[in-house]
Amino acid sequence: xxxxxxxxxxxxxxxxxFPRTESGRYYAVKNKQGSLIANxxxxxxxxxxxxxxxxxxxxxxxxxxSALNKGQILYRIAEMLESRKEQFIAELITQGxxxxxxxxxxxxxxxxxxxYAGWSDKYQQIFSAVNPVASSHFNFSNLEPVGVVAIVAPxxxxxxxxxxxxxxxxxxxNSIIVLAxxxxxxxxxxxxxxxxxxxxxAGVVNILTGKRAELTSQMASHMDVNTIVYCGxxxxxxxxxxxxxxxxxxxxxxxxxxxWTSEExxxxxxxxxxxxxxxxxxxxxx
Amino acid sequence: xxxxxxxxxxxxxxGVNERVKRFCSRSIKKSSKVEGLKLAMSMxxxxxxxxxxxxGKVEQLCYKAMHPHDVLKDIPKVAxxxxxxxxxxxxxxxxxxxxxQVASVATAFPSGQSNLEVKLNDxxxxxxxxxxxxxxxxxxxxxxxxxxxxxxxxxxxxKEACGKAHLxxxxxxxxxxxxxxxxKASEIAMYAGADFIKTSTGKIQPAAxxxxxxxxxxxxxDFYLKTGKMIGMKPAGGISNSKLALQYLVMLNEVLGEKWMxxxxxxxxxxxxxxxxxMQLVKAxxxxxxxxxxxxxx
Numbered sequence: 001x002x003x004x005x006x007x008x009x010x011x012x013x014x015x016x017x018f019p020r021t022e023s024g025r026y027y028a029v030k031n032k033q034g035s036l037i038a039n040x041x042x043x044x045x046x047x048x049x050x051x052x053x054x055x056x057x058x059x060x061x062x063x064x065x066s067a068l069n070k071g072q073i074l075y076r077i078a079e080m081l082e083s084r085k086e087q088f089i090a091e092l093i094t095q096g097x098x099x100x101x102x103x104x105x106x107x108x109x110x111x112x113x114x115x116y117a118g119w120s121d122k123y124q125q126i127f128s129a130v131n132p133v134a135s136s137h138f139n140f141s142n143l144e145p146v147g148v149v150a151i152v153a154p155x156x157x158x159x160x161x162x163x164x165x166x167x168x169x170x171x172x173x174n175s176i177i178v179l180a181x182x183x184x185x186x187x188x189x190x191x192x193x194x195x196x197x198x199x200x201x202a203g204v205v206n207i208l209t210g211k212r213a214e215l216t217s218q219m220a221s222h223m224d225v226n227t228i229v230y231c232g233x234x235x236x237x238x239x240x241x242x243x244x245x246x247x248x249x250x251x252x253x254x255x256x257x258x259x260w261t262s263e264e265x266x267x268x269x270x271x272x273x274x275x276x277x278x279x280x281x282x283x284x285x286x
Numbered sequence: 287x288x289x290x291x292x293x294x295x296x297x298x299x300x301g302v303n304e305r306v307k308r309f310c311s312r313s314i315k316k317s318s319k320v321e322g323l324k325l326a327m328s329m330x331x332x333x334x335x336x337x338x339x340x341x342g343k344v345e346q347l348c349y350k351a352m353h354p355h356d357v358l359k360d361i362p363k364v365a366x367x368x369x370x371x372x373x374x375x376x377x378x379x380x381x382x383x384x385x386x387q388v389a390s391v392a393t394a395f396p397s398g399q400s401n402l403e404v405k406l407n408d409x410x411x412x413x414x415x416x417x418x419x420x421x422x423x424x425x426x427x428x429x430x431x432x433x434x435x436x437x438x439x440x441x442x443x444x445k446e447a448c449g450k451a452h453l454x455x456x457x458x459x460x461x462x463x464x465x466x467x468x469x470k471a472s473e474i475a476m477y478a479g480a481d482f483i484k485t486s487t488g489k490i491q492p493a494a495x496x497x498x499x500x501x502x503x504x505x506x507x508d509f510y511l512k513t514g515k516m517i518g519m520k521p522a523g524g525i526s527n528s529k530l531a532l533q534y535l536v537m538l539n540e541v542l543g544e545k546w547m548x549x550x551x552x553x554x555x556x557x558x559x560x561x562x563x564x565m566q567l568v569k570a571x572x573x574x575x576x577x578x579x580x581x582x583x584x
Contacts (some may be wrong), residue, residue: 015434049575224577 001225012041013192015054016202032096033071043210051206055148055175058203063145063173071120077198078113096183109163116167123268138282143275147226150219154231157260158184164260168270177206185209220244227251289477297465309537326531328362329549344373348380352583355564365549374415390418396487398423409447419452425472426461441478454482459498460490468498471504482518493523503541523556528566
């Protein structure tokens with residue numbers, strides 16, 4: 001007897017749950033040949049707004065979690081991803097990637113998670129400092145997470161690019177809302193399943209799928225978002241983000257490159273960019 | 287006059303849920319939303335009822351009541367500030383000349399487990415301190431034991447002790463178990479002289495829900511049709527966002543009508559609702575989603 005294949009319903013990932021978009025809208029994702037591979041949720045600005053509220057709530061305890069704990073959780077994500085490698089390779093191929101490149105991308109993605117897991121208890125030491133000052137103060141600077149980060153993930157290399165954005169943001173204690181690749185969003189939602197089974201507290205990572213054109217402005221203008229990261233080259237969009245971000249002086253970070261496989265695609269500076277430096281002046285005896 | 291409790295309507299939970307669901311599906315956007323939010327704001331009893339309350343906290347709350355947002359134009363003040371009896375004097379002084387009422391909880395709030403004498407003294411103390419409104423709790427233990435006459439007499443005595451102050455009667459619906467009990471308690475409270483009936487103390491979960499509020503509004507409607515007297519309604523506890531507040535207003539309008547759509551007959555007992563309404567109003571004006579960081583604490 002023949003049986004019907006069971007296809008996965010791709011939904012959003014908000015607050016550790018997989019809700020459909022509140023708007024009820026969908027968009028079709030097609031492969032290079034033009035045939036339908038999935039219907040994705042077309043997230044609305046209200047989905048984004050709800051995600052920000054949830055991310056804000058989750059950030060406090062995540063930001064206070066120990067470096068060891070955060071590192072362990074990142075490593076756990078890598079473990080979970082490793083065990084589901086084949087699925088991700090297959091999904092990348094469905095989205096139009098060549099087999100060899102797909103395998104390489106998943107391998108690199110796992111390694112990248114391990115790389116940032118390792119940095120969890122080290123980046124503070126590199127970027128913190130005791131500063132020489134002329135007065136009788138013990139003066140030191142250390143890093144604190146900026147808070148809530150909104151990320152427009154890379155359009156290409158939909159898994160590796162996404163993880164290259166998520167890992168440095170959360171290892172630094174931020175909570176995030178990511179808009180996945182618009183044309184290749186399947187792996188992002190499958191990755192949400194990995195996150196959901198990796199002890200990442202609910203609300204720390206929230207993943208939306210939808211149109212960049214609809215959501216980027218909202219992400220840039222929301223007063224409760226502390227940093228926006230935009231992966232793309234569109235000069236008009238970048239200008240718009242800079243203008244809207246000025247409303248609450250949120251930090252803007254732009255990545256214009258397409259290739260996230262290189263050595264330069266990972267460094268502690270990716271973490272540092274989403275950190276705030278706090279300097280303390282502590283009185284001492286003369 | 288003790289009400290006849292034998293012929294009260296019986297509430298079917300599924301039916302009430304369905305009715306409530308419809309109130310939540312109205313689309314209220316743009317200018318009507320702004321008007322609705324302003325109306326909701328004018329009905330708020332800004333509340334602090336904590337063991338850790340201090341003079342400073344109450345003064346801060348009163349300042350917030352008078353100056354919810356100094357940049358937004360044309361916004362109303364809240365209806366009242368609700369505190370424990372020991373801070374009525376502080377609130378009265380802080381709100382002087384502002385038209386904002388001072389409400390005080392009384393009668394061994396929140397449990398109501400004391401004798402009548404203590405409860406009367408509690409009430410008189412709050413009134414003497416200058417409270418304009420008294421929020422009393424009913425004796426749920428006696429009510430659940432079936433001693434309705436006791437509950438009725440107690441409310442009537444407190445009403446007398448209130449003098450000119452308005453009396454809100456808290457049913458604490460979270461402890462009454464069934465919607466039929468809520469209806470029964472509403473009847474007793476209204477006939478005993480309540481000016482308002484109120485859902486909850488905020489100390490028991492579940493606090494206000496739309497379901498119990500619907501039943502209480504229904505009781506108010508029947509009481510009005512029978513006696514011609516308009517009783518006010520105050521849902522309290524758990525109403526912390528604007529969308530929910532608007533849904534309550536839709537329900538109020540569709541069950542009781544326009545006559546009840548003002549602060550004399552409807553109140554929200556809330557603390558965090560005010561900032562959410564303000565955030566929505568600023569969003570409507572600027573188009574930007576807001577952050578609590580830019581609003582004063584309540």
